[in-house]
Amino acid sequence: MATAKKMPSGNYRVRIYDKATGKQKSFTAETKKEAEYLANEWLTGRQKAVIKHDITVGEAVRTYIDSKNNVLSASTIRGYEIVYRNGLNGIRDINIDDLTTMQLQYWINSNAKKYSPKTLRNQFGLVTAALRQKKVRLDFDDVTLKKKTKTEIEIPTEQEIGQILRMVDGTNIELPVTLALCLGLRQSEIAALDWSDYKNDVLIINKSCVPDKNNKFILKMGNKSMASTRTLKVHGLVKERLDRARMTSGRISPMLPSSILCRFKQLCRQNGIPEYTMHALRHANASIMLLKNIPDKYAMKQLGQSSPNMIKNVYQHIFTDRQEQVADTVSNAISEILDAKLDAKNANSHK
Structure with missing residues (x-):
């Protein structure tokens, strides 16, 4: 029986060796039970017929946004609309049944040139949510995203x-x-x-x-x-x-x-x-x-x-001028400790 392992993303994945192709076949789901069910269903030859979709990635994203219009906040929907208009170049017109993780990776790689890590994750999150809604099962964990960078907002002194x-x-x-x-x-x-x-x-x-x-x-x-x-x-x-x-x-x-x-x-x-x-x-x-x-x-x-x-x-940030005061305070404290030890050493040497 196939056993699912938890991924860093929180999803569960089962990998099974396919003798026919000589490659690993991967089954990923949000729960351990679902991932194992999909894998075992395939193993026993009782896999359900695959539903064919006559819909593109862009159309799937459009459907997803419309289905959440009255549930999510106005600002979230606005962000989704921006992604729909500007962020899908490269995958928009691909049929969701023909989409591969490699195409997703090339799309992410292209967008990484002009979008921040946070924006990139938002784009990827929207697309994967739309694909999951249509029951498209790809190994999204195999797609590498741009590493997060910590940015410090500049605040007044x-x-x-x-x-x-x-x-x-x-x-x-x-x-x-x-x-x-x-x-x-x-x-x-x-x-x-x-x-x-x-x-x-x-x-x-x-x-x-x-x-x-x-x-x-x-x-x-x-x-x-x-x-x-x-x-x-x-x-x-x-x-x-x-x-x-x-x-x-x-x-x-x-x-x-x-x-x-x-x-x-x-x-x-x-x-x-x-x-x-x-x-x-x-x-x-x-x-x-x-x-x-x-x-x-x-x-x-x-x-x-x-x-x-x-x-x-x-x-919460550190005020620059206060940080300088802290550095001066620590430096002065160390100097005082050093001076005290030197004074003690000199006093002992005169005894």
């Missing part, structure tokens, strides 16, 4: 944070920048806030404004995750600026996120500050909490995250 808060004072992006930097709100959350969400010195974060598959912004009740729906206490600078701009109705920040970013970068240039993204301000907020030793539980609540792993591995 402590000094630049003060400059940013001063330079947006009184401008049309004062509130979105302040909310991103002081509360760590996402751009989609800021864009969805209206004045009814600000009451009794708290902000209620329970919706988002995101682009749909046609790149038009839509208001979505509910947020990125359950943890993202939260109520935040506001005080200090945030309260001061919200109270100064308070209105009875309408959006707190009526500008589109793209317009806010454009204006923000313009102000950064004019003030001699690197052109940071708005998302970098959210990362800066997380880094300030790290600097001030805010417990993970509270940082998660502030940023609307359900796991501390994302905060530690993605959002």
Whole structure:
């Protein structure tokens, strides 16, 4: 009886030697039981008739996206549409019954020239999901993807944070920048806030404004995750600026996120500050909490995250100027230790 082995991807695979071809035949499935069933079915000659598909890879992906349109988030569908339009060159017109792992590998290899490892994995994930939906069984684990590279988002220094808060004072992006930097709100959350969400010195974060598959912004009740729906206490600078701009109705920040970013970068240039993204301000907020030793539980609540792993591995960064202080502190401590030992040695030599 064939025995399945678990792959690094989490899928299970059975390999059987085919005497007729002199090659290994591979059976891969999401569960151990399914992989073994497929292999044993083939071994005993009771393999089910193969269903022939008169459909291309592009058509299979199109069908998959349409079948998930009302289930997945608008931003996810938008990402799928981008892959469908731009990422399928090389395999789009191949019949799914004729597709091989080698063709998938050449497609990945071609796309690797212009797409990041993350984007490449998203493209591959969409295609394999569409093929699995059509019951196409290929050994996807044999396809090599581009290695992940860790990229560090550049965030403003402590000094630049003060400059940013001063330079947006009184401008049309004062509130979105302040909310991103002081509360760590996402751009989609800021864009969805209206004045009814600000009451009794708290902000209620329970919706988002995101682009749909046609790149038009839509208001979505509910947020990125359950943890993202939260109520935040506001005080200090945030309260001061919200109270100064308070209105009875309408959006707190009526500008589109793209317009806010454009204006923000313009102000950064004019003030001699690197052109940071708005998302970098959210990362800066997380880094300030790290600097001030805010417990993970509270940082998660502030940023609307359900796991501390994302905060530690993605959002929290080290301020460059603080790192230099740490290096100086360690260097001085070592010098003090060395000087103390030399003093002790000299004192002993004079006895």
